[in-house]
Amino acid sequence: MIIEICLIIDYFLVIVSCILVFYFHCIFIFCIPDFNLMLKNLKISFFLAYKSIVRGNKGTLSLTVLIMTLAFVNLIFISSIFMGIVVSMNEGAIENEFSNIVIEPGVDENYIKQVANMQSLIDSTPGVMGSAAHYVAGAIENFDENKDGKDIKSTSRPIKSINPENERRVTKIHENMVAGEYLQKSDRDKIILGREISGGYEASLEEGMSIGVDVGDEIEVIFGNGVKRDYEVKGIFSTKNIGADQMIFITEKEMESVLGTHNMASEILVKIEQTGQEDKYIKEFRRIGITEEDIKPWTEYMGMVASVMGSFNMISAILGIIGAIVAGITIFIVIYVSVVNRRRQIGILKAIGMKEKIIINSYILQALFYAILGISLGMIIVFVLLVPYFLNNPLNFPMGWVSLAVTQNNLIISSVSLFVAALIGGFIPSWQGAKQSILDAIWGN
Amino acid sequence: MIEVKNLTRTYEGRVPTQALKGVSFEVEAGEFLAIMGRSGCGKSTLLHQLGLLDTPTSGEVTIDNENVLELLDREQAEFRLKRLGYVFQEYALLPELTVLEAVYLPLMIQGTEKKEYIEKAVEMLEKVGLKDRLNHLPAELSGGEQQRVAIARAIVNTPKILFADEPCANLDSESSQDVLELFCELNKKTGQTIIMVTHEKEDREYVERVIWMKDGLIEREE
Numbered sequence: 001m002i003i004e005i006c007l008i009i010d011y012f013l014v015i016v017s018c019i020l021v022f023y024f025h026c027i028f029i030f031c032i033p034d035f036n037l038m039l040k041n042l043k044i045s046f047f048l049a050y051k052s053i054v055r056g057n058k059g060t061l062s063l064t065v066l067i068m069t070l071a072f073v074n075l076i077f078i079s080s081i082f083m084g085i086v087v088s089m090n091e092g093a094i095e096n097e098f099s100n101i102v103i104e105p106g107v108d109e110n111y112i113k114q115v116a117n118m119q120s121l122i123d124s125t126p127g128v129m130g131s132a133a134h135y136v137a138g139a140i141e142n143f144d145e146n147k148d149g150k151d152i153k154s155t156s157r158p159i160k161s162i163n164p165e166n167e168r169r170v171t172k173i174h175e176n177m178v179a180g181e182y183l184q185k186s187d188r189d190k191i192i193l194g195r196e197i198s199g200g201y202e203a204s205l206e207e208g209m210s211i212g213v214d215v216g217d218e219i220e221v222i223f224g225n226g227v228k229r230d231y232e233v234k235g236i237f238s239t240k241n242i243g244a245d246q247m248i249f250i251t252e253k254e255m256e257s258v259l260g261t262h263n264m265a266s267e268i269l270v271k272i273e274q275t276g277q278e279d280k281y282i283k284e285f286r287r288i289g290i291t292e293e294d295i296k297p298w299t300e301y302m303g304m305v306a307s308v309m310g311s312f313n314m315i316s317a318i319l320g321i322i323g324a325i326v327a328g329i330t331i332f333i334v335i336y337v338s339v340v341n342r343r344r345q346i347g348i349l350k351a352i353g354m355k356e357k358i359i360i361n362s363y364i365l366q367a368l369f370y371a372i373l374g375i376s377l378g379m380i381i382v383f384v385l386l387v388p389y390f391l392n393n394p395l396n397f398p399m400g401w402v403s404l405a406v407t408q409n410n411l412i413i414s415s416v417s418l419f420v421a422a423l424i425g426g427f428i429p430s431w432q433g434a435k436q437s438i439l440d441a442i443w444g445n
Numbered sequence: 446m447i448e449v450k451n452l453t454r455t456y457e458g459r460v461p462t463q464a465l466k467g468v469s470f471e472v473e474a475g476e477f478l479a480i481m482g483r484s485g486c487g488k489s490t491l492l493h494q495l496g497l498l499d500t501p502t503s504g505e506v507t508i509d510n511e512n513v514l515e516l517l518d519r520e521q522a523e524f525r526l527k528r529l530g531y532v533f534q535e536y537a538l539l540p541e542l543t544v545l546e547a548v549y550l551p552l553m554i555q556g557t558e559k560k561e562y563i564e565k566a567v568e569m570l571e572k573v574g575l576k577d578r579l580n581h582l583p584a585e586l587s588g589g590e591q592q593r594v595a596i597a598r599a600i601v602n603t604p605k606i607l608f609a610d611e612p613c614a615n616l617d618s619e620s621s622q623d624v625l626e627l628f629c630e631l632n633k634k635t636g637q638t639i640i641m642v643t644h645e646k647e648d649r650e651y652v653e654r655v656i657w658m659k660d661g662l663i664e665r666e667e
Contacts, residue, residue: 040556047553055541055582348537351498352551352598353526355519438498442537 044354045361052342052366061370064334068374068418069381071327075414076382078323080404082316084390086309088400090275092241095172098298099132099269100278103285106292111135111264119166119268121288127273127281130169133265135161135255138224141197141248143211153211157197159221159248160266161255170271173237173244180215180235188254191219191231194245195238202238203245227258240400320413328421331371332428339363339429346433347441356434360427367426368419375415382406446638447472447495447606452504454490464490465501466661474605475636477628477651479643482658488642489610491658495640496531496608497521508606526554530599532609536591538583538598544570545579548597555602569597573627589620596627600637607631609641613648625651 053061094100103122105112112118115133122131139159144152164183168174173192174182178201183192195201199210213219213233222228231250239245256262272281278297285295302309342363349359387404394401433441454465464487472478480488493499495506497513506513508528516524525531538547545566552562570576573593583591592612599607609628613621629651631637641652649655655667 037556044554051539051541051546344537345539348533348539350522351496351525351531351533351537352554353522353524353529354554355522358554437500439493442533 041355041358042361044358045365048349048358048362049365049369052362053369060338064338064370065373065377067330067334068370068422069377071323071330072375072378072414072418073381073386075320075323075327075417076378076406076410077386077404079316079320079410079414080382080406081395081402082312082319083405083407083410084395084402085397085399086312086316087405088397088402089241089309092239092400093243093302094275094298096176096239096241096244097171097247098301099170100272100275100298101270101281101285102296102298102301103268103270103290104294104296105266106294109292111261111266112268112293113264115263115265115268118290121290122268122270122285125281125284125288127277129271129273130166131268131270132162132166132170133252133268135252135259135261135264136266137161137255137259139248140222141211142220142222143213143217144220145212145217155197155209155211157246157248159191159223159250159255161252162249163252170269171244173239173247173249176237176239177235178238180233182235182237183249183251185251185253187234187251188257189229189231190234191221191248191250192235192237193233193248195236196242196245197248198233198236201236223258225259229254229258240398242399320410324414324417324421328417328424331418331421332425334370334425336425336429338366339426339433343433343436343441344443346430347436347438347443350434350438350441359434360430363430363433364423364426367422371418371422375418379411446474446476446509447640448505448507449495450505450507452491452494452506453502454487454494454499455502464661465494465504467504468658468661468663470656470663470666472638472640474638475632477632477639477641477653479641479648479652479655480658481643481646481649481655482664484644486658487661488644488658490661492608492610492640492642495606496529497525498531526551527602528605530602530604530607532592532595532599532607532612534611534614536583536588536595536615538591538594540583543580543582544575544586544594547583547594548601551598551602565601566597569601570594573597574623587620589616589623592616592620592624593627596624600631603635604637606638606640609639611642611644613643613645621645 103112103118112133119131119133122128136158137160138156140154140156141159142152142154144150162183164174164185177192178195180192183190193213195203197210198214199212200214203210211219215233215236217233218230219233220228220230237245270281270285272278278299282295282297299306346359350356382404383406387406390403394403396402448471450469452465452468453463456462456464466487468487468491480491482488490499494501494504497516501514504514508524513521513524539550542550545563548569549562549566552565557565567576567579570579573596575590575593575597578586578590583594586594592615596609596612599609607628612628613624616624625648628639628641632639641648649667657664657667
């Protein structure tokens with residue numbers, strides 16, 4: 001609800017700016033029937049604005065532009081950090097947990113059948129980077145550190161099977177091994193697990209949730225069908241995605257020997273080239289004959305994370321609105337003070353017969369110049385300094401490495417906010433000054 | 446040329462002040478007139494009403510048979526631009542405009558071609574003896590020079606009437622003499638009507654007629 005309100009406010013700002021632009025357009029075009037006169041007036045406004053900027057106090061100009069620049073950077077920075085957290089969580093989920101699309105068995109089916117054929121169909125679809133079939137089996141994992149039957153640490157987490165070669169094309173678990181090694185296709189008595197299961201490696205869950213194993217330790221797994229196997233921990237991974245870091249993997253061959261299955265899967269993850277195009281590919285998969293299975297995009301698996309991201313989006317939107325208002329007021333005050341200090345000049349211009357419209361427009365042009373320069377410098381700071389810096393030095397958040405995610409929407413809203421603030425900041429005081437009597441303006445009453 | 450009838454101006458406030466209490470007089474075209482009197486007698490207020498810088502409480506001001514008080518704001522601006530020139534006591538120059546720019550600005554507003562307005566401005570500055578100061582900013586000029594720039598700006602579009610509000614008040618005696626001689630020259634050579642407010646009795650020798658004011662009324666004429 002709050003996000004919607006914030007979005008409404010954002011759009012309101014855009015609409016206000018459009019109305020103001022339309023208003024000034026009307027001043028220039030419709031209120032002046034003579035096009036040449038309009039151009040002449042605009043030329044004089046430009047002349048006055050240009051001279052004022054070029055020959056005015058350089059310190060004041062620099063300070064005004066600096067404030068504009070910082071206000072813009074502030075607007076972009078805060079919302080981009082929050083957006084960066086959201087992006088990091090999304091990327092974490094896609095790269096390590098769900099990939100882009102998840103195919104599950106149809107209604108009343110335990111497994112997807114004829115998986116090899118299905119994967120072949122999927123992999124041959126243009127734009128698909130790879131697919132990975134998993135078996136998922138319920139299991140209890142026990143670790144008897146001293147091998148004396150006492151103090152056995154136990155957890156109950158489902159185990160997934162992978163074909164390591166296929167998996168490398170779909171997830172990035174193999175790039176996030178913090179101890180030991182990734183599985184190989186031929187491994188049978190090896191297991192890899194996330195840091196939240198192993199414990200250590202800066203795991204974020206409480207200690208009681210893990211079983212305290214390290215590479216080389218042996219754990220006993222009791223599968224849901226009663227099969228009991230011992231596995232040596234071959235590797236531990238840390239993706240910083242809390243869901244992925246609670247996963248346990250064995251090889252596909254090993255799982256098939258446990259379950260007594262072949263060429264089947266509990267789920268197939270599909271990686272596509274362009275995130276965001278999932279629906280298009282789901283339709284394509286349906287078209288090529290995958291009709292019985294349940295096919296969902298990654299977003300449907302986000303669950304609690306989605307609500308966390310919703311909260312971040314909300315905070316980001318609220319901070320964006322507050323930032324825009326604060327920046328707007330700051331800019332308004334800066335330009336207001338600047339124009340108020342020039343009221344005497346407004347009086348002089350009126351005394352020599354200059355029209356109010358030309359005077360007001362010259363101050364608006366100056367304010368817009370400050371805004372455009374501030375926004376431009378702000379963009380340079382954001383894209384030349386901040387974004388590359390945070391890409392090279394991402395912030396270490398519990399949910400992953402976070403860098404700035406500057407969205408087009410954010411850029412547009414921030415720019416429009418500053419533009420509107422500058423328009424209002426230039427218009428109101430110059431309008432007041434122009435409406436003031438000539439003598440009051442000259443004498444500063 | 447100028448006809449003033451029963452002009453009053455009351456400044457509203459906690460205690461309303463009646464600065465003009467019903468002033469009537471006429472000014473012929475080409476006249477050089479001084480309005481004199483003690484400080485606070487209403488002479489500047491009268492000049493402001495005539496120059497359309499302020500709005501009187503009541504009365505009529507007719508310039509060339511046109512009741513200028515009935516004009517709309519934008520029409521008054523147009524009238525000021527094309528037919529009136531104004532020289533303030535404190536120069537009133539824009540700090541960001543050079544001498545040349547300050548002088549050609551009224552012509553630019555009128556829509557004169559660039560070549561023409563630059564030529565005219567240079568010619569006018571030559572007339573006031575500032576041809577070698579074209580690209581100087583006001584801050585780089587003396588008080589007398591700034592006032593001469595203000596005069597050049599006021600007369601560049603050849604207004605019919607030039608108003609001057611104590612133009613020599615901030616100038617030394619030599620600069621004051623220069624400015625007054627310039628006014629005389631303009632009046633004689635171009636037949637420009639000049640109405641000047643001053644409290645310096647010595648200025649009388651430059652003008653053709655003096656209106657003496659006292660307590661918001663015309664006391665006498667010389």
